[in-house]
Amino acid sequence: MSEALKNLATVESGHQVELVRVNSGHAMQSRLASMGLVPGTMFKVVRNDHRGPFIIGLKGARVVLGRGMADRIEVR
């Protein structure tokens, strides 16, 4: 795992990453938090088709993230 921050959109399927920061508004952050996405969370990118939404696996659930969302999530 590299230490450099990267955009979630660039992470290929099957990689495990740690959430560092979400660059979005209050409501969105709260929504992500309720789904378990808070800084420090480890999760897996299950699907990144480089088009359309993502599927990630975290805390035992599969969650779909819109591509626009993934652009604002920084991971390492």
Place this chain on the structure above:
Amino acid sequence: MGRIIKAALAGNPNSGKTTIFNNLTGARHHVANYPGVTVSTEEGDFTFGDTEFVLTDLPGTYSLAAYSPEERIARDFIIREKPDVVLNVVDATNIERNLYLTTQLMELGVPLVLVFNMSDMAQEHGAAIDIARLSTLLRVPVVETVGHKRRGMDEICRAAIDVVEGRREGCGVPLHYGHDIDPAIASIESEIGADKTFVPEVSARWMAVKLLENDACVREKITRTPVLELADRQRAHLAQLLGDRPETVIASRRYGFISGACTESLLPASVEARHIQSDKIDAVLTHPFWGLPIFLALMYVVFAFTFTLGDYPTGWLESFFGWAGGVIGGFWPEGSDSLLRSLLVDGIIGGVGGVISFLPNILLLFLAIAFLEDSGYMSRAAFIMDHLMHKIGLHGQSFIPMLIGFGCSVPAILATRTLDSRRDRITTIMIIPLMSCGARLTVYALIIPAFFPVHWQGPVLWLIYFTGILLAVGSAWVLRHTLLKGESVPMVMELPPYRIPTLLSVAVHTWERSWEYLKKAGTVILSISIVLWAMTAFPRKPGEAGAFAAEEAAAQDLYNQGIRDLAHQMDLPADFDLGSLLQDLPDDEFAIQDPGLAHFVSMLKQKRAIERRYAHHPVRGELHDDPVLLEKELLLTRLRSADPATCRLVAQYEEKVFGPRDQALRKIERRRHAEGLSYSMIGRLGHALDPVWRPMGFDWRIGTALIGAFAAKEVFVAQMGIIFASGGADGNADALRGQLRAAYSPLVGLCILLFTLISSPCLATVAATRKETESWGWAVFQMAWLTVLAYAVTVAVFQIGRLLGWGI
């Protein structure tokens, strides 16, 4: 004895909460696969031992942050109703994420019972849960259950009673947010407490936490500015100190607490194994390339299933209402002018029957949707559609309500509650009526077979649905670039593991939505049918004796002439009243003195009996292909050969004397009826709006039915039935189709379809839009926008079609 416990069920979507609710209360209620299906709180009661429970099923939520309507409903219920105990259902295979809601319930200070559902599955996947340890750590009772096997239900009740009676702790441990945040909470708490007159709804500490989280609902409740100023200062201070927003850090600390508790009680925080199968299925069903074609094919199967299978029971229901109309109408003498008969047969049976006839199609469509929802495929459909939906400024989740919209717009509009952004919600609500709903299908089912040959019927139906989708896409794009401009909010949605839907849950699900439809038929449509019938019946045209007198007299003269010829051919005395005899047709023809005449009467009756017996057999194709018609022909031939001479006289009477007068009188009756309708309230309205209908190729009759369709789309069918009832079309769709075919061109048929598809949604939809957007403005806008669009499209199609000479 006689103790009542007020309890509430809370939990994440997909935690099996609704199954537990059904198990405990035995209530009819459905399992929701994604938030939004269980939109309002459901209540049920049951007794356990000598304790009575009143249980409320709260909407499934991931949190109590009050960002979505569900979260607000759940939180407000707990704060305002103050239940004695909250049963928090936790998916045992997904503990870490599910406990996030639990931490928020603990903060609220309500007595809790944790219900670890699907514990069998957790054990299967190798999760060893140290329940006792976790219970001690959190200071709340933990009960293990298996919802679908009804295991653990008594334990839930016992734990709840223990908590309420104070035998067990249920309020949980106080959460600490760390040495940086806790002092900030304490300072705000004491500032809130400084105002002795202010009584916080929950606790000052809870309000302090929420203020740090910048919760808008709690901020509104604080009236003193020093508190808000302090909260803002503390937020700024913490943001600087922690390098992130306080609410994000608070959420992280909650998860920290959860993972701490999980580690200490040796729980695997999550069970990844349950996704192995689902991931394999997803590799195919959500394939980047094949996902969309598979989805479209599935939709095709759903619609084919709905229509091919639904046609049989629909036919039976149609025959039933036709028969019922005949039986009830038969209580009155033929040609009776009774208002009650007209109300019952034309108004109620014709109106409500027409709508209920289409219930099978709707039932099947809801069944298919329920199956797809419960299996978990619906969220995948949202995933697949997200990319396309983004192009029109919406996201995949908007697609689920739109899909439900093919069944009925009202549940579809309610399902938009899953959408976080108000802009997305309103855009979706605005375009949902363009998803052609089940009620409109009743109109298509009437019109399409009337005007289009069999091999064109499928494509025309498809074209109509497709036009709706196309217009919805266009409308969404326009709205997102004008009135509802702004960045689209990205989607966040859980994908539940696939599961085989249980028969019960699919059945309950289907029934609940179909019941809504039936209720609509029984209430809204029944009353509208009566109102429309009254508008059709009143004011009654004053009877003008002389109106058709000349025509009636002419028909009678011809008849008299024919009778005289017959009497002459039969060598009857000049003063013999053959007319009256044939009119009455005595049962006992042997009483007739003249043997030739007696034979004539007998033959006439036999012939009519044969005709009557086969009257309801539809004529399809060639005579010799149809054994029933061959049989009839055989009987008639046998009758003819028995006495050819008399038979010729009978045929002469039927075809040249009795028949023409009968037809002439019927024609007069139809014209009289049409004039009466034209004179009635609805006819006048339809006529008055004639310049409006004309450019679309409609006449006042279609216009009149369209006025009715504003109330509910299905009413169009009922109304056309009433308008054309004079021709004997009550309750019989085929007869009505025949009359429509005679009156209008296929181009007009297509225009009816288009106008029905696009124009203003039904009253129930308007009401739902108003309620969900919390604004009359949007409801009126939706109505006006769609009607203008419908008018523009229909006029364009009719005028262009006419110029090009299509189907006229």
